[in-house]
Amino acid sequence: MSVPINLAKLVFVEEAPLLKNMNQNPASIPSFDDFTIVGEATDAAKTWWASDLAQMLGYNDMTSFAKTIRRAMGACLSANIDCSDEFSKTKRVVDGNVVDDFKLTRFACYMVVMNGDSKKQQVARAQVYFAQQAEQFDLILEGKNDVERIIARAEITDGNKSLNAAAAASGVTNFAIFNDAGYRGLYNMGIKQVSAKKGVVNGTLLDHMGRTELAANLFRITLTEDRLKMNNVKGENNACLVHRSVGKGVRDMVRDNTGMYPEDLPVERKLGEVQKQLKKANKQLNK
Known part of the structure:
Protein backbone atom coordinates (compact mmCIF):
# COMPACT_ATOMS: atom_id res chain seq x y z
CA MET A 1 0.00 0.00 0.00
CA PHE A 137 3.75 -1.82 7.51
CA ASP A 138 2.41 -2.62 11.01
CA LEU A 139 5.57 -1.20 12.54
CA ILE A 140 5.15 -0.54 16.25
CA LEU A 141 7.27 2.58 16.40
CA GLU A 142 6.83 5.74 18.42
CA GLY A 143 8.88 7.81 16.03
CA LYS A 144 11.02 10.49 17.64
CA ASN A 145 10.46 9.06 21.14
CA ASP A 146 11.92 5.66 20.20
CA VAL A 147 14.87 7.16 18.34
CA GLU A 148 15.73 9.53 21.18
CA ARG A 149 15.54 6.71 23.73
CA ILE A 150 18.02 4.66 21.72
CA ILE A 151 20.41 7.60 21.41
CA ALA A 152 20.15 8.50 25.10
CA ARG A 153 20.78 4.90 26.16
CA ALA A 154 23.94 4.79 24.05
CA GLU A 155 25.08 8.13 25.49
CA ILE A 156 24.60 6.75 29.02
CA THR A 157 26.80 3.75 28.20
CA ASP A 158 29.57 6.07 26.98
CA GLY A 159 28.96 8.47 29.85
CA ASN A 160 29.34 5.76 32.47
CA LYS A 161 32.71 4.77 31.04
CA SER A 162 33.90 8.36 31.24
CA LEU A 163 32.46 8.81 34.74
CA ASN A 164 34.13 5.65 36.02
CA ALA A 165 37.45 6.86 34.63
CA ALA A 166 37.04 10.16 36.50
CA ALA A 167 36.00 8.27 39.64
CA ALA A 168 39.08 6.06 39.41
CA ALA A 169 41.24 9.19 39.16
CA SER A 170 39.58 10.38 42.37
CA GLY A 171 40.54 7.15 44.11
CA VAL A 172 37.38 5.07 43.72
CA THR A 173 38.00 1.33 43.68
CA ASN A 174 34.57 0.00 44.62
CA PHE A 175 32.50 1.16 41.65
CA ALA A 176 29.39 -0.71 42.82
CA ILE A 177 29.24 1.48 45.94
CA PHE A 178 30.08 4.61 43.94
CA ASN A 179 27.33 4.01 41.36
CA ASP A 180 24.85 3.02 44.06
CA ALA A 181 25.44 6.41 45.70
CA GLY A 182 24.30 8.16 42.53
CA TYR A 183 21.18 6.03 42.24
CA ARG A 184 20.30 6.56 45.89
CA GLY A 185 20.59 10.30 45.40
CA LEU A 186 18.38 10.23 42.30
CA TYR A 187 15.81 7.66 43.45
CA ASN A 188 16.13 7.76 47.24
CA MET A 189 16.65 3.99 47.09
CA GLY A 190 19.03 1.44 45.60
CA ILE A 191 18.85 0.19 42.03
CA LYS A 192 17.34 -3.17 43.04
CA GLN A 193 14.56 -1.42 44.91
CA VAL A 194 13.90 0.88 41.94
CA SER A 195 13.68 -2.10 39.59
CA ALA A 196 11.28 -3.89 41.94
CA LYS A 197 9.12 -0.77 42.31
CA LYS A 198 8.89 -0.38 38.54
CA GLY A 199 8.30 -4.08 37.97
CA VAL A 200 11.28 -4.69 35.68
CA VAL A 201 13.98 -7.34 35.87
CA ASN A 202 16.99 -6.17 37.84
CA GLY A 203 19.76 -5.14 35.46
CA THR A 204 17.38 -3.98 32.71
CA LEU A 205 16.12 -0.73 34.23
CA LEU A 206 17.94 1.57 31.79
CA ASP A 207 16.39 -0.29 28.86
CA HIS A 208 12.89 0.40 30.19
CA MET A 209 13.34 4.10 30.93
CA GLY A 210 11.49 6.79 29.02
CA ARG A 211 13.17 9.85 27.56
CA THR A 212 12.82 11.99 30.69
CA GLU A 213 14.27 9.37 33.02
CA LEU A 214 17.12 8.59 30.63
CA ALA A 215 17.88 12.29 30.34
CA ALA A 216 17.90 12.62 34.13
CA ASN A 217 20.39 9.78 34.48
CA LEU A 218 22.58 11.16 31.71
CA PHE A 219 22.62 14.56 33.44
CA ARG A 220 23.49 12.87 36.76
CA ILE A 221 26.40 11.08 35.09
CA THR A 222 27.85 14.05 33.20
CA LEU A 223 27.42 16.53 36.07
CA THR A 224 29.08 14.15 38.55
CA GLU A 225 32.03 13.68 36.21
CA ASP A 226 32.39 17.45 35.83
CA ARG A 227 32.31 18.02 39.60
CA LEU A 228 34.84 15.31 40.32
CA LYS A 229 37.24 16.88 37.82
CA MET A 230 36.58 20.57 38.49
CA ASN A 231 36.75 20.21 42.29
CA ASN A 232 39.68 17.79 42.14
CA VAL A 233 37.83 15.43 44.47
CA LYS A 234 40.06 12.90 46.22
CA GLY A 235 39.04 9.78 48.11
CA GLU A 236 36.35 7.20 47.48
CA ASN A 237 34.08 8.44 50.24
CA ASN A 238 34.20 12.03 48.97
CA ALA A 239 33.49 10.88 45.42
CA CYS A 240 30.46 8.92 46.63
CA LEU A 241 29.19 11.99 48.50
CA VAL A 242 29.49 14.06 45.32
CA HIS A 243 27.64 11.45 43.28
CA ARG A 244 24.82 11.22 45.80
CA SER A 245 24.56 15.01 46.09
CA VAL A 246 24.34 15.42 42.32
CA GLY A 247 21.73 12.67 42.13
CA LYS A 248 19.66 14.44 44.79
CA GLY A 249 19.84 17.68 42.85
CA VAL A 250 18.65 16.00 39.65
CA ARG A 251 15.89 14.28 41.64
CA ASP A 252 14.54 17.64 42.77
CA MET A 253 14.79 18.98 39.22
CA VAL A 254 12.72 16.05 37.88
CA ARG A 255 10.09 16.59 40.56
CA ASP A 256 9.90 20.32 39.91
CA ASN A 257 9.47 19.83 36.17
CA THR A 258 7.26 16.74 36.00
CA GLY A 259 5.47 16.68 39.34
CA MET A 260 6.84 13.17 39.90
CA TYR A 261 9.96 11.68 41.41
CA PRO A 262 12.15 9.57 39.09
CA GLU A 263 11.01 6.28 40.66
CA ASP A 264 7.42 7.17 39.76
CA LEU A 265 8.08 7.91 36.09
CA PRO A 266 6.42 5.30 33.82
CA VAL A 267 8.37 2.43 32.31
CA GLU A 268 8.38 1.86 28.56
CA ARG A 269 8.86 -1.22 26.42
CA LYS A 270 12.35 -2.65 26.46
CA LEU A 271 14.74 -1.00 24.04
CA GLY A 272 15.61 -4.39 22.56
CA GLU A 273 12.08 -4.50 21.16
CA VAL A 274 12.47 -0.99 19.77
CA GLN A 275 15.69 -1.99 18.04
CA LYS A 276 13.98 -5.01 16.49
CA GLN A 277 11.24 -2.73 15.15
CA LEU A 278 13.81 -0.37 13.66
CA LYS A 279 15.50 -3.26 11.88
CA LYS A 280 12.11 -4.27 10.53
CA ALA A 281 11.48 -0.68 9.45
CA ASN A 282 14.85 -0.69 7.72
CA LYS A 283 13.69 -3.57 5.52
CA GLN A 284 10.10 -2.47 5.01
CA LEU A 285 10.54 1.25 4.34
CA ASN A 286 13.21 0.59 1.73
CA LYS A 287 10.96 -1.73 -0.23
Whole structure:
Protein backbone atom coordinates (compact mmCIF):
# COMPACT_ATOMS: atom_id res chain seq x y z
CA MET A 1 0.00 0.00 0.00
CA SER A 2 1.38 3.44 -0.88
CA VAL A 3 0.84 6.74 0.88
CA PRO A 4 -1.85 8.87 -0.85
CA ILE A 5 -0.07 11.42 -2.99
CA ASN A 6 -1.84 14.37 -1.39
CA LEU A 7 -0.48 13.37 2.04
CA ALA A 8 3.06 13.24 0.70
CA LYS A 9 2.58 16.66 -0.84
CA LEU A 10 1.12 18.18 2.29
CA VAL A 11 3.94 16.99 4.50
CA PHE A 12 7.12 18.07 2.83
CA VAL A 13 7.02 20.27 -0.09
CA GLU A 14 4.43 22.96 -0.17
CA GLU A 15 6.49 25.23 2.10
CA ALA A 16 9.94 24.00 1.10
CA PRO A 17 12.52 26.63 0.03
CA LEU A 18 13.10 24.54 -3.10
CA LEU A 19 9.65 25.52 -4.35
CA LYS A 20 8.91 28.88 -2.80
CA ASN A 21 9.16 30.76 -6.10
CA MET A 22 7.44 28.21 -8.33
CA ASN A 23 3.88 29.55 -7.87
CA GLN A 24 2.43 26.11 -8.47
CA ASN A 25 -1.12 25.12 -7.77
CA PRO A 26 -1.56 22.29 -5.21
CA ALA A 27 -2.28 19.68 -7.85
CA SER A 28 1.09 20.22 -9.51
CA ILE A 29 3.24 20.34 -6.37
CA PRO A 30 5.69 17.40 -6.44
CA SER A 31 5.60 14.77 -3.73
CA PHE A 32 8.47 13.55 -1.58
CA ASP A 33 8.98 10.66 -4.00
CA ASP A 34 9.39 13.11 -6.86
CA PHE A 35 12.65 14.23 -5.27
CA THR A 36 14.37 10.84 -5.59
CA ILE A 37 17.77 10.96 -7.25
CA VAL A 38 17.42 10.67 -11.02
CA GLY A 39 18.87 7.54 -12.56
CA GLU A 40 18.38 5.09 -9.68
CA ALA A 41 17.90 1.58 -11.04
CA THR A 42 14.79 0.37 -9.24
CA ASP A 43 12.13 1.54 -6.84
CA ALA A 44 13.76 -0.57 -4.13
CA ALA A 45 17.00 1.38 -4.63
CA LYS A 46 15.43 4.84 -4.41
CA THR A 47 17.62 7.40 -2.70
CA TRP A 48 17.40 11.09 -1.87
CA TRP A 49 20.03 13.81 -1.61
CA ALA A 50 20.51 14.90 2.00
CA SER A 51 20.85 18.50 0.82
CA ASP A 52 17.40 18.31 -0.83
CA LEU A 53 15.92 16.82 2.34
CA ALA A 54 17.51 19.61 4.38
CA GLN A 55 15.68 22.21 2.29
CA MET A 56 12.42 20.29 2.51
CA LEU A 57 12.75 20.30 6.29
CA GLY A 58 13.49 24.02 6.50
CA TYR A 59 17.23 23.93 7.23
CA ASN A 60 19.26 26.77 5.74
CA ASP A 61 22.35 24.78 4.87
CA MET A 62 24.07 21.43 5.23
CA THR A 63 26.25 22.71 8.06
CA SER A 64 23.26 23.11 10.35
CA PHE A 65 21.80 19.84 9.07
CA ALA A 66 24.95 17.79 9.70
CA LYS A 67 24.24 17.33 13.42
CA THR A 68 20.84 15.83 12.61
CA ILE A 69 22.44 13.40 10.16
CA ARG A 70 25.09 12.38 12.72
CA ARG A 71 22.45 11.70 15.36
CA ALA A 72 20.46 9.61 12.88
CA MET A 73 23.56 7.60 12.04
CA GLY A 74 24.30 7.16 15.74
CA ALA A 75 20.82 5.77 16.33
CA CYS A 76 21.32 3.30 13.49
CA LEU A 77 24.62 2.12 14.92
CA SER A 78 23.01 1.70 18.35
CA ALA A 79 20.37 -0.50 16.73
CA ASN A 80 23.10 -2.53 14.93
CA ILE A 81 22.05 -1.24 11.52
CA ASP A 82 24.86 -0.76 8.99
CA CYS A 83 25.02 2.99 8.32
CA SER A 84 27.04 2.56 5.14
CA ASP A 85 24.03 0.95 3.47
CA GLU A 86 21.74 3.83 4.44
CA PHE A 87 23.93 6.95 4.44
CA SER A 88 26.26 7.00 1.45
CA LYS A 89 28.64 9.95 1.60
CA THR A 90 29.43 11.19 -1.88
CA LYS A 91 30.03 14.25 -4.05
CA ARG A 92 27.36 16.25 -5.87
CA VAL A 93 27.66 18.94 -8.51
CA VAL A 94 25.52 21.97 -7.65
CA ASP A 95 25.63 25.04 -9.92
CA GLY A 96 28.92 23.84 -11.32
CA ASN A 97 30.49 23.34 -7.89
CA VAL A 98 31.41 19.97 -6.37
CA VAL A 99 30.03 19.71 -2.82
CA ASP A 100 29.90 17.01 -0.15
CA ASP A 101 26.53 15.32 0.23
CA PHE A 102 24.85 12.07 1.23
CA LYS A 103 22.61 9.68 -0.66
CA LEU A 104 19.92 8.60 1.79
CA THR A 105 17.62 5.59 1.59
CA ARG A 106 13.99 6.03 2.56
CA PHE A 107 14.81 4.52 5.96
CA ALA A 108 17.71 6.95 6.38
CA CYS A 109 15.31 9.81 5.56
CA TYR A 110 12.99 8.45 8.26
CA MET A 111 15.79 8.40 10.83
CA VAL A 112 16.93 11.91 9.89
CA VAL A 113 13.39 13.28 10.09
CA MET A 114 12.84 11.71 13.51
CA ASN A 115 16.02 13.43 14.72
CA GLY A 116 14.99 16.76 13.25
CA ASP A 117 13.91 19.89 15.09
CA SER A 118 10.21 19.33 15.77
CA LYS A 119 9.73 23.06 16.30
CA LYS A 120 10.14 23.46 12.55
CA GLN A 121 6.73 23.05 10.92
CA GLN A 122 8.19 21.14 7.97
CA VAL A 123 9.91 18.67 10.32
CA ALA A 124 6.78 18.12 12.40
CA ARG A 125 4.73 17.43 9.28
CA ALA A 126 7.40 15.12 7.88
CA GLN A 127 7.34 13.14 11.13
CA VAL A 128 3.60 12.66 10.66
CA TYR A 129 4.20 11.48 7.10
CA PHE A 130 6.72 8.84 8.13
CA ALA A 131 4.59 7.76 11.07
CA GLN A 132 1.82 7.07 8.56
CA GLN A 133 4.22 5.02 6.45
CA ALA A 134 5.37 3.02 9.47
CA GLU A 135 1.76 2.23 10.38
CA GLN A 136 1.11 0.84 6.90
CA PHE A 137 3.75 -1.82 7.51
CA ASP A 138 2.41 -2.62 11.01
CA LEU A 139 5.57 -1.20 12.54
CA ILE A 140 5.15 -0.54 16.25
CA LEU A 141 7.27 2.58 16.40
CA GLU A 142 6.83 5.74 18.42
CA GLY A 143 8.88 7.81 16.03
CA LYS A 144 11.02 10.49 17.64
CA ASN A 145 10.46 9.06 21.14
CA ASP A 146 11.92 5.66 20.20
CA VAL A 147 14.87 7.16 18.34
CA GLU A 148 15.73 9.53 21.18
CA ARG A 149 15.54 6.71 23.73
CA ILE A 150 18.02 4.66 21.72
CA ILE A 151 20.41 7.60 21.41
CA ALA A 152 20.15 8.50 25.10
CA ARG A 153 20.78 4.90 26.16
CA ALA A 154 23.94 4.79 24.05
CA GLU A 155 25.08 8.13 25.49
CA ILE A 156 24.60 6.75 29.02
CA THR A 157 26.80 3.75 28.20
CA ASP A 158 29.57 6.07 26.98
CA GLY A 159 28.96 8.47 29.85
CA ASN A 160 29.34 5.76 32.47
CA LYS A 161 32.71 4.77 31.04
CA SER A 162 33.90 8.36 31.24
CA LEU A 163 32.46 8.81 34.74
CA ASN A 164 34.13 5.65 36.02
CA ALA A 165 37.45 6.86 34.63
CA ALA A 166 37.04 10.16 36.50
CA ALA A 167 36.00 8.27 39.64
CA ALA A 168 39.08 6.06 39.41
CA ALA A 169 41.24 9.19 39.16
CA SER A 170 39.58 10.38 42.37
CA GLY A 171 40.54 7.15 44.11
CA VAL A 172 37.38 5.07 43.72
CA THR A 173 38.00 1.33 43.68
CA ASN A 174 34.57 0.00 44.62
CA PHE A 175 32.50 1.16 41.65
CA ALA A 176 29.39 -0.71 42.82
CA ILE A 177 29.24 1.48 45.94
CA PHE A 178 30.08 4.61 43.94
CA ASN A 179 27.33 4.01 41.36
CA ASP A 180 24.85 3.02 44.06
CA ALA A 181 25.44 6.41 45.70
CA GLY A 182 24.30 8.16 42.53
CA TYR A 183 21.18 6.03 42.24
CA ARG A 184 20.30 6.56 45.89
CA GLY A 185 20.59 10.30 45.40
CA LEU A 186 18.38 10.23 42.30
CA TYR A 187 15.81 7.66 43.45
CA ASN A 188 16.13 7.76 47.24
CA MET A 189 16.65 3.99 47.09
CA GLY A 190 19.03 1.44 45.60
CA ILE A 191 18.85 0.19 42.03
CA LYS A 192 17.34 -3.17 43.04
CA GLN A 193 14.56 -1.42 44.91
CA VAL A 194 13.90 0.88 41.94
CA SER A 195 13.68 -2.10 39.59
CA ALA A 196 11.28 -3.89 41.94
CA LYS A 197 9.12 -0.77 42.31
CA LYS A 198 8.89 -0.38 38.54
CA GLY A 199 8.30 -4.08 37.97
CA VAL A 200 11.28 -4.69 35.68
CA VAL A 201 13.98 -7.34 35.87
CA ASN A 202 16.99 -6.17 37.84
CA GLY A 203 19.76 -5.14 35.46
CA THR A 204 17.38 -3.98 32.71
CA LEU A 205 16.12 -0.73 34.23
CA LEU A 206 17.94 1.57 31.79
CA ASP A 207 16.39 -0.29 28.86
CA HIS A 208 12.89 0.40 30.19
CA MET A 209 13.34 4.10 30.93
CA GLY A 210 11.49 6.79 29.02
CA ARG A 211 13.17 9.85 27.56
CA THR A 212 12.82 11.99 30.69
CA GLU A 213 14.27 9.37 33.02
CA LEU A 214 17.12 8.59 30.63
CA ALA A 215 17.88 12.29 30.34
CA ALA A 216 17.90 12.62 34.13
CA ASN A 217 20.39 9.78 34.48
CA LEU A 218 22.58 11.16 31.71
CA PHE A 219 22.62 14.56 33.44
CA ARG A 220 23.49 12.87 36.76
CA ILE A 221 26.40 11.08 35.09
CA THR A 222 27.85 14.05 33.20
CA LEU A 223 27.42 16.53 36.07
CA THR A 224 29.08 14.15 38.55
CA GLU A 225 32.03 13.68 36.21
CA ASP A 226 32.39 17.45 35.83
CA ARG A 227 32.31 18.02 39.60
CA LEU A 228 34.84 15.31 40.32
CA LYS A 229 37.24 16.88 37.82
CA MET A 230 36.58 20.57 38.49
CA ASN A 231 36.75 20.21 42.29
CA ASN A 232 39.68 17.79 42.14
CA VAL A 233 37.83 15.43 44.47
CA LYS A 234 40.06 12.90 46.22
CA GLY A 235 39.04 9.78 48.11
CA GLU A 236 36.35 7.20 47.48
CA ASN A 237 34.08 8.44 50.24
CA ASN A 238 34.20 12.03 48.97
CA ALA A 239 33.49 10.88 45.42
CA CYS A 240 30.46 8.92 46.63
CA LEU A 241 29.19 11.99 48.50
CA VAL A 242 29.49 14.06 45.32
CA HIS A 243 27.64 11.45 43.28
CA ARG A 244 24.82 11.22 45.80
CA SER A 245 24.56 15.01 46.09
CA VAL A 246 24.34 15.42 42.32
CA GLY A 247 21.73 12.67 42.13
CA LYS A 248 19.66 14.44 44.79
CA GLY A 249 19.84 17.68 42.85
CA VAL A 250 18.65 16.00 39.65
CA ARG A 251 15.89 14.28 41.64
CA ASP A 252 14.54 17.64 42.77
CA MET A 253 14.79 18.98 39.22
CA VAL A 254 12.72 16.05 37.88
CA ARG A 255 10.09 16.59 40.56
CA ASP A 256 9.90 20.32 39.91
CA ASN A 257 9.47 19.83 36.17
CA THR A 258 7.26 16.74 36.00
CA GLY A 259 5.47 16.68 39.34
CA MET A 260 6.84 13.17 39.90
CA TYR A 261 9.96 11.68 41.41
CA PRO A 262 12.15 9.57 39.09
CA GLU A 263 11.01 6.28 40.66
CA ASP A 264 7.42 7.17 39.76
CA LEU A 265 8.08 7.91 36.09
CA PRO A 266 6.42 5.30 33.82
CA VAL A 267 8.37 2.43 32.31
CA GLU A 268 8.38 1.86 28.56
CA ARG A 269 8.86 -1.22 26.42
CA LYS A 270 12.35 -2.65 26.46
CA LEU A 271 14.74 -1.00 24.04
CA GLY A 272 15.61 -4.39 22.56
CA GLU A 273 12.08 -4.50 21.16
CA VAL A 274 12.47 -0.99 19.77
CA GLN A 275 15.69 -1.99 18.04
CA LYS A 276 13.98 -5.01 16.49
CA GLN A 277 11.24 -2.73 15.15
CA LEU A 278 13.81 -0.37 13.66
CA LYS A 279 15.50 -3.26 11.88
CA LYS A 280 12.11 -4.27 10.53
CA ALA A 281 11.48 -0.68 9.45
CA ASN A 282 14.85 -0.69 7.72
CA LYS A 283 13.69 -3.57 5.52
CA GLN A 284 10.10 -2.47 5.01
CA LEU A 285 10.54 1.25 4.34
CA ASN A 286 13.21 0.59 1.73
CA LYS A 287 10.96 -1.73 -0.23
